[in-house]
Amino acid sequence: MTEDNNDKCIKPSSSTPYTYCEKNSCQAVIRSYKLDGKKFYFAQRGCTQRPEDGIAPNTATVNPADFYEKDDFPQQMVTNVDTIVQRSIIDLGNNYQSYKLDVATSFECIFCKGEASVTLKSSVNLDNANLGLCWNIETGQSYNGVSCDSQCYTKATMLSHGNKTHVTYTMSAERGCRESSITYLAEQKEISKFHNVKSDVYACDFSDGQKCNDENLDDKLLDFEETTLLKCKICDTKLFNTNKNHPCIQNATNLPDTICPDATYRSCAVNTTAAYSGADARFETSRFCSRDLPLTRMKKTPHPDYTGATLTTYHCNTNGCNIFSGDVVADGTPAITTTTITTTTSSAEYSYHSFTVVFFLFVQLIV
Numbered sequence: 001m002t003e004d005n006n007d008k009c010i011k012p013s014s015s016t017p018y019t020y021c022e023k024n025s026c027q028a029v030i031r032s033y034k035l036d037g038k039k040f041y042f043a044q045r046g047c048t049q050r051p052e053d054g055i056a057p058n059t060a061t062v063n064p065a066d067f068y069e070k071d072d073f074p075q076q077m078v079t080n081v082d083t084i085v086q087r088s089i090i091d092l093g094n095n096y097q098s099y100k101l102d103v104a105t106s107f108e109c110i111f112c113k114g115e116a117s118v119t120l121k122s123s124v125n126l127d128n129a130n131l132g133l134c135w136n137i138e139t140g141q142s143y144n145g146v147s148c149d150s151q152c153y154t155k156a157t158m159l160s161h162g163n164k165t166h167v168t169y170t171m172s173a174e175r176g177c178r179e180s181s182i183t184y185l186a187e188q189k190e191i192s193k194f195h196n197v198k199s200d201v202y203a204c205d206f207s208d209g210q211k212c213n214d215e216n217l218d219d220k221l222l223d224f225e226e227t228t229l230l231k232c233k234i235c236d237t238k239l240f241n242t243n244k245n246h247p248c249i250q251n252a253t254n255l256p257d258t259i260c261p262d263a264t265y266r267s268c269a270v271n272t273t274a275a276y277s278g279a280d281a282r283f284e285t286s287r288f289c290s291r292d293l294p295l296t297r298m299k300k301t302p303h304p305d306y307t308g309a310t311l312t313t314y315h316c317n318t319n320g321c322n323i324f325s326g327d328v329v330a331d332g333t334p335a336i337t338t339t340t341i342t343t344t345t346s347s348a349e350y351s352y353h354s355f356t357v358v359f360f361l362f363v364q365l366i367v
Contacts (some may be wrong), residue, residue, distance in 0.1 A: 002041055005099070009043045012095050021047035025057065026094035030084040033104035040104075045094050048087065060086045060096050077149050078104035079210045107206045108145035109152030110137065110213050115172040119162070126171050134173040136216040145211055148177035151184055152213035157192045157199040160224040161263055169224060170194070170263065175213050178203065191293070194263045195230045195317070231257035231319040232268035236286040237326075244274070244283045249326035252287060257320040260289035267294040267315040268322035275309030276332040282306070285326030290315055308332045 008016045027048035032041045055061050062082050081104050086096040114132030118125060128136045135156070137143065157172040172192075184203060192199040200222060204212035233255045235248035247254065249272070269290040274283050294317040303309040309331040316322060 003039060005039070005041050007041070007043075009045060010041045010099075011097050012045065012092075016045075018092060019047065024049055026088045026090075026092070028084075028086040028088075028094035028096045030060075030086070030096060030099065031081055032099040033078060033081045033102040035078060035104040035106070039101055041099060043097075055085055055087045057087050057089045058093060060084050060098075077107045077147075077206060079107055079206050080105050105210055107148050108211055109148045109177045110175045110211045111144045111146040111177075113174050115170070117168055117170040119166065119168045126169065131171060131173050134175060135171065136218055137214045143211070146177050150180035151178045151182070151203045151205045152176070152208075152211070153178045153204075154202045154213045154215055154217070155190070155199045156201075156217045156220065156222055157194065157197060158222055158224045159192075159194050159197045159227050159263060161227050161229055168263075172199075173217060193266070193291070194227065195260075195266045196227050197225050197263070227263060229263060230260045230265055230268065230289065230317065232260060232265075232289045233287040233320055233322050234258040234289070236288075237284050239282075239284060240277070241283050242280055244281075244328040246283065246285070248287065249283055249285045249328065252323040252325070255287070255323075258289075264291050265289040267292055267317045268320070270314045270322045270324065270326070271311060272326035273303050273306065273309055273311045274327035274330040275303060275306035276330050276334045277306060279334045281330035281334070283326065283328060283330070287322050293317075303331075306332070 002010065005011065024047040027046060029044040030042070032039070034040075055064050062084055064083075064085050081102045082100070084096065086094055088094050112132055112134040114130070114134035116126055116130040128134075128138065133141055133143075153174075153176060155172075155174040158170070160167055160169045162168050184205065186203055188201050188203075189198045190201045200220065202213070202215055202220075233252050235252070235255055237243075237246045237248045244250075267290045268287070269292070270285065270287050272285040274281065276282070292315055294315045295313070299313045300310050301313070303311040312327060314322065314324060
């Protein structure tokens, strides 16, 4: 994309580089628009391996329905811009350069969130109002927009957990702009914020128009995904513990499994450290439910309170899995303490020594 309409690719000439297209057609992809008082031009010229997609050779086609592929031109963060495609079987025939400046609109996505839970014995009664009007996009409602440089998305999550007489149903909807690093897929499953539950994600980009993430989730015919609350070992040695045989550090398999508070707890965790504080070794371990995702390996980081010590963290996602033993080998070295002994001479000893010296001098004088 450039503001220079005399660029060699924007307006090809005899000095524009060319290549040979063996058994292929020549192709030009053209876009141009006005935005915020500036004019922008885009041209991509080369060979194509898709000559059989309905675009007539040696003509220019506006927004061909079967042409578009996500990699054919860069994300330009604008909508309401036509794409002109020219195919040619004539040498250097992809030289189309008639630019019409569309009035572009900065690309925006609908931004909203909604989540609700109900606990019922039989039926589920969750409606769009309880979900912040985010489950379905309602006509006549005003929705916030957010500027986007990648893709808009809609994320839906449905889960249930409990027993036959007491079941909790949760529905969650979220719409916004995805991180640019995520590969484009129109539909996919994604890890959710709930334990062992995946979300359905629907994506669209600037080619689909302004605030394109406006699908109604009722039309997707989604169903509740059954899950159970995670159970973890729960304990804490507290700070400054000096007992390396504390039951929270050793033999954690003997601890009971405790049900986590709700389905957003996705892992069982352990934090453990052993370090010298002054002359004493401290052994501190805690086991708890965590909302973080499980780790594939133990994570070691500098301890925030003990200089030179390591904090080891581990997350797992099966019932009672946070059982590995805590640290019992203290990092660092104990502080060396010194004792100062002060000696004094008593007044009686001083008097005795003084008398001895005077008597010795007196004897010397007589002699």
